[in-house]
Amino acid sequence: MSATTIVLASASPRRSELLESAGISFRVLPADICEDQLPGEEPVDHVLRLAEGKARAAAGMTEGRFFLGADTIVLCDGEIMGKPKDHADAQRMLRKLSGVPHEVVTGFAIYDRERDDALVEAVRTKVFFKPLRDEEIDAYIATGCPFDKAGGYAIQGGAAHMVQKIDGSYTNVVGLPLCEVVEKLRVLGAL
Template sequence: MPHATAPIVLASASPRRSELMALAGITCDVVPADICEDPLPGEQPDEHVMRLSREKALAASALTAGRFFVGADTVVVLEERIMGKPVDEEQAREMLESLSGRTHRVITGITVFDRDTETCQTKSVTTQVIFKELSKREIRDYIATGCPMDKAGAYAIQGGAVHFIRSINGSYTNVIGLPMTELYELLQSARALL
């Protein structure tokens, strides 16, 4: 198992991200960072998630002690349109209907901020996801579970939408919200893990 050289702080309230860190054997403290997640005018999806991951890591570093801070932000992108978390059931239905039978991208920005050196390492990871055709009943029943309401693109691959996905090309953990191979490499590069 990896050994952290100094406390690692995860700047996320997502239980899925905490679980992925634990599965990788990385102990971390959780300090959610509350920032505005609206895209800037003309901002590309990968630029957007990298910026937000940096802002989250830096915001968490202002809230607590620690040396290494991990920020992450995930979006679902369909035809260059960023799909955030649905605001209500109607928007969740619209999102799922638009993803039905089509290919979209899941993009996560990750940042490791080292407070001692005041440096950020940031990258984005993209996974292609192909949905099967969804029936109106499948969409209705899934929305009734409440699961879509706090998920980018209104679905969770590790939850009740697992049977919606015909195939993925790229990182599975990225679709959950934290590309662990790439994050592990950033933490190694920052000398946060031995």
């Protein structure tokens, strides 16, 4: 599908799997940037800034034309939930998500070095968890799955049984809104 190789500025295996599923030719070059939220920064602005920062950081490390960066957060009652710090933090997050709707917001940026410009967009998906029992939460945490995922869960993995329904993009919840990304790559001439 790809006319040119895209650089994915992410170590996420889920993002790689999604791009592979679309037949996109890419290579991985994770960009390590500070992901702290700035004072007063709105959640959508936060993910957009990080996505563009990752894409531009990767562009500063290698050759190429198109660089794709992304950042995903879980937003529940105004709290940005990143990756849990430890077992207690994962428990706290999953208890907070139990039985209430929340949003998964992914910002993505495609930096075009030739144009020295980035196309940035955020996609929001509403996710509804069933009420979770403490033993379900503890069993899920014991798998180790929550610790490298925003909000402490992976919809495509062991947490699938916790999700009653979603309103929006499934791939966005996985970590990359594939439909929107592919469309923007086409618009930019990367595909």
